[in-house]
Amino acid sequence: MKTFKNFIGGVWAEPATGDYFDNVNPADTRDIIGRFPRSGAEDVERAVQAAKQGFELWRRTPAPIRGDVLRKVGDLLSARKEEIAQLMTREMGKPLNETRGDVQEGIDTAYYAASEGRRLFGHTVPSELRNKWAMSYRRPIGVAGLVTPFNFPMAIPTWKMFPALLCGNAVIFKPAEDVPHTATVLVEILLEAGLPPQVIQLVHGLGEEVGAAIVAHPEVPLISFTGSTETGRLVGEVCGRMHKRLSLEMGGKNAMIVLDDADLELALDGVLWGAFGTTGQRCTATSRLILQAGVHDEFLSRLVDRVRALRLGDGRKEGTDVGPLINANAVAKVERYVGIGQAEGADLLCGGRRATGKGLDAGHFFEPTIFARVKPCSRLEQEEIFGPVLAVIQVESVDEAFAVNNDVRYGLSSSIYTRDVNVAFRALNELDNGITYVNAPTIGAEAHLPFGGVKQTGNGHREGGWEVYEFYSETKVGYVDFSGVLQRAQIDTYLGTPD
Numbered sequence: 001m002k003t004f005k006n007f008i009g010g011v012w013a014e015p016a017t018g019d020y021f022d023n024v025n026p027a028d029t030r031d032i033i034g035r036f037p038r039s040g041a042e043d044v045e046r047a048v049q050a051a052k053q054g055f056e057l058w059r060r061t062p063a064p065i066r067g068d069v070l071r072k073v074g075d076l077l078s079a080r081k082e083e084i085a086q087l088m089t090r091e092m093g094k095p096l097n098e099t100r101g102d103v104q105e106g107i108d109t110a111y112y113a114a115s116e117g118r119r120l121f122g123h124t125v126p127s128e129l130r131n132k133w134a135m136s137y138r139r140p141i142g143v144a145g146l147v148t149p150f151n152f153p154m155a156i157p158t159w160k161m162f163p164a165l166l167c168g169n170a171v172i173f174k175p176a177e178d179v180p181h182t183a184t185v186l187v188e189i190l191l192e193a194g195l196p197p198q199v200i201q202l203v204h205g206l207g208e209e210v211g212a213a214i215v216a217h218p219e220v221p222l223i224s225f226t227g228s229t230e231t232g233r234l235v236g237e238v239c240g241r242m243h244k245r246l247s248l249e250m251g252g253k254n255a256m257i258v259l260d261d262a263d264l265e266l267a268l269d270g271v272l273w274g275a276f277g278t279t280g281q282r283c284t285a286t287s288r289l290i291l292q293a294g295v296h297d298e299f300l301s302r303l304v305d306r307v308r309a310l311r312l313g314d315g316r317k318e319g320t321d322v323g324p325l326i327n328a329n330a331v332a333k334v335e336r337y338v339g340i341g342q343a344e345g346a347d348l349l350c351g352g353r354r355a356t357g358k359g360l361d362a363g364h365f366f367e368p369t370i371f372a373r374v375k376p377c378s379r380l381e382q383e384e385i386f387g388p389v390l391a392v393i394q395v396e397s398v399d400e401a402f403a404v405n406n407d408v409r410y411g412l413s414s415s416i417y418t419r420d421v422n423v424a425f426r427a428l429n430e431l432d433n434g435i436t437y438v439n440a441p442t443i444g445a446e447a448h449l450p451f452g453g454v455k456q457t458g459n460g461h462r463e464g465g466w467e468v469y470e471f472y473s474e475t476k477v478g479y480v481d482f483s484g485v486l487q488r489a490q491i492d493t494y495l496g497t498p499d
């Protein structure tokens with residue numbers, strides 16, 4: 001079995017701990033992909049000291065040149081797209097069409113970042129004083145600690161890493177322990193593209209060990225975290241105490257609303273993809289379906305037929321619709337929530353069990369599950385399950401649908417199916433989410449728009465698009481006075497002050 005290494009200080013290095021963990025294929029747990037370092041605080045310390053050196057070099061590299069490296073990264077990702085999709089499905093489980101999309105998002109993010117190297121706009125504005133220039137520009141910050149989840153093994157690391165690098169920061173990357181192989185290939189590609197080796201450090205290991213050590217390290221001023229709201233709270237507490245710049249992207253409980261006037265066939269396609277794509281393990285997964293009374297019964301019966309026809313299996317096999325959950329803990333969590341739903345009196349319409357049978361017994365498969373008559377404010381309706389479980393809520397009116405959508409602690413994405421343009425625009429205004437889709441499911445973000453959520457999904461920052469470049473750089477203001485005299489702001493600003 002292959003043993004993988006960290007990348008620290010410009011070399012592939014064994015962990016100081018000497019410990020390793022197995023990376024297992026969730027579709028067949030007999031298939032071990034490799035052993036990866038279970039690193040510790042000493043590895044993090046070495047990574048931080050190396051990254052500091054990398055930062056001194058990289059921050060002086062002109063941004064357009066940094067962009068050229070990222071363009072090459074995009075080219076290399078494109079060339080290796082199929083190979084990466086295959087290995088990603090093997091370690092993460094989702095079907096190949098989804099892992100190809102995951103790599104494509106990394107490619108798009110690379111090319112967007114490359115072009116940003118020739119923008120990184122500041123502002124030049126008039127000074128209130130004569131013969132004086134006033135301008136703002138963007139400076140790199142330092143060593144960025146990036147902690148990422150398992151569900152988008154390529155896209156989410158690139159959302160963080162490429163803007164961080166483009167802005168001139170050095171990076172310490174701690175990928176989720178379920179998907180270390182994709183992370184390793186990403187770092188190989190960055191190096192092949194010509195990134196100076198000290199600028200990127202890859203430290204594998206567990207969240208409570210490596211992740212926590214990066215977050216708490218005093219010489220890492222910038223942390224970007226994507227994961228559960230519970231872990232994000234721990235990260236936020238530490239960063240708050242240490243006055244760190246922090247971006248949090250966390251959980252969701254996203255709803256799709258289908259109104260009486262909706263195109264039902266379109267909405268059916270949407271909810272199948274939104275709820276059961278990635279086995280429900282997307283932060284934007286459709287985990288609630290809010291149905292208006294006039295379409296409730298018909299829509300549900302057609303949906304259950306479609307869900308029963310979904311094919312579970314190894315995501316590398318042609319024809320697989322739904323892959324496995326990521327690990328045994330995820331299966332146990334979904335089972336727990338099925339029990340909670342039943343105890344709360346919801347109607348289990350299909351699924352609700354581990355999936356067994358040919359090709360499934362050695363993997364973490366779970367049947368796509370639908371609960372109807374779910375009560376607003378019940379645990380099934382409020383809590384993130386992160387699995388193939390859809391909670392259906394019936395409502396009478398548009399206003400009630402909006403209220404149910406908004407009455408959760410999360411606020412990532414929402415979706416509405418209607419043919420009424422007035423209602424569609426009202427939804428954009430009134431649904432409390434970072435993203436609202438009209439006549440499309442709750443998933444489908446594009447790399448050049450800001451991505452993130454409100455309430456306990458995030459802390460106000462966004463990934464992607466133009467906004468993320470502000471997170472990874474510091475605004476500096478420069479005033480240049482070429483008047484040759486002392487000019488006092490707010491004092492010598494009267495009309496008639498001599499040149």
Ligand code: NAD
Pocket residue numbers: 147148149150151152156174175176177205206207208210211212215226227228229231232234235249250251252282283284384386412452453457
């Ligand atoms: P997780 O919180 O278990 O882990 C995320 C990362 O944090 C992993 O790398 C993990 O090792 C690390 N970690 C764990 N404990 C830590 C600690 N104490 N200190 C520092 N790091 C620690 O999440 P997960 O199971 O990998 O991913 C699923 C969650 O991520 C879901 O809640 C999902 O909604 C969320 N998510 C959110 C977005 C978004 O953009 N809002 C995107 C994808 C996933």
